[in-house]
Amino acid sequence: METLTSTHHFDASARTWDCDPVKQARALAVAEGIRSLVPIGPHMHALEYGCGTGLLSFALQPHLEHISLADSSEGMLAVLEEKITANRITNMHSRQLDLVTDPLPAERYDLIYTLMTCHHIQDTTGLLRNLHTLLASSGHLCLADLDAEDGSFHGQGFSGHNGFDRGALGAIAESVGFRDIRFATVFRMTKGEGPDAKEYPVFLMVARK
Numbered sequence: 001m002e003t004l005t006s007t008h009h010f011d012a013s014a015r016t017w018d019c020d021p022v023k024q025a026r027a028l029a030v031a032e033g034i035r036s037l038v039p040i041g042p043h044m045h046a047l048e049y050g051c052g053t054g055l056l057s058f059a060l061q062p063h064l065e066h067i068s069l070a071d072s073s074e075g076m077l078a079v080l081e082e083k084i085t086a087n088r089i090t091n092m093h094s095r096q097l098d099l100v101t102d103p104l105p106a107e108r109y110d111l112i113y114t115l116m117t118c119h120h121i122q123d124t125t126g127l128l129r130n131l132h133t134l135l136a137s138s139g140h141l142c143l144a145d146l147d148a149e150d151g152s153f154h155g156q157g158f159s160g161h162n163g164f165d166r167g168a169l170g171a172i173a174e175s176v177g178f179r180d181i182r183f184a185t186v187f188r189m190t191k192g193e194g195p196d197a198k199e200y201p202v203f204l205m206v207a208r209k
């Protein structure tokens with residue numbers, strides 16, 4: 001069955017993903033948050049996990065040496081590849097990777113970042129453990145996602161996490177070996193209008209290996 005967490009759902013959304021100005025603004029805000037909280041530099045090798053069409057990495061690309069962009073959705077990766085080619089970008093490379101089912105890659109990264117992806121993955125502890133393993137010594141993880149919400153963000157048919165409680169997520173990160181864990185609010189999304197309008201903050205968790 002296709003659900004709001006399935007690869008088919010993201011394959012089908014890929015062509016129109018960048019048409020949404022909120023997704024564009026969200027990626028730029030998260031990029032600003034990462035740059036203000038992490039000393040990123042032109043010698044660094046980064047991994048974006050759950051990259052979609054690469055909105056966040058396009059904003060960070062001028063400041064990093066190399067970025068691997070990983071996603072499980074072929075549709076997202078096809079759109080990403082077209083954008084990399086059209087923009088003649090030489091330091092971004094895509095790969096199909098699902099850390100839930102695939103073996104861990106051998107590479108290690110100075111920086112790993114992920115935006116609005118972790119709430120689609122059931123096993124948060126397993127995911128954070130894998131991301132910790134993929135970081136080089138003293139590397140940084142930047143995890144941006146929804147704060148805990150009442151399920152109205154995705155609505156019916158969604159089987160992932162209804163956002164994350166910051167304290168609980170920080171405790172999981174600590175339990176798999178992360179340190180210096182900090183949170184900031186980097187963006188706010190709104191759904192609905194007038195008295196029905198509801199706000200969904202997006203946090204950025206920064207942690208060190």
Ligand SMILES: C[S@@+](CC[C@H](N)C(=O)[O-])C[C@H]1O[C@@H](n2cnc3c(N)ncnc32)[C@H](O)[C@@H]1O
Nearest residue numbers: 010050051052071072073098099115116117120
């Ligand atoms: C809400 S989208 C966010 C895309 C992009 N980060 C952005 O903010 O525009 C979630 C992305 O995570 C990817 N994804 C979901 N589960 C995944 C998994 N297990 N492994 C890799 N990617 C996954 C989806 O294919 C999708 O591209």
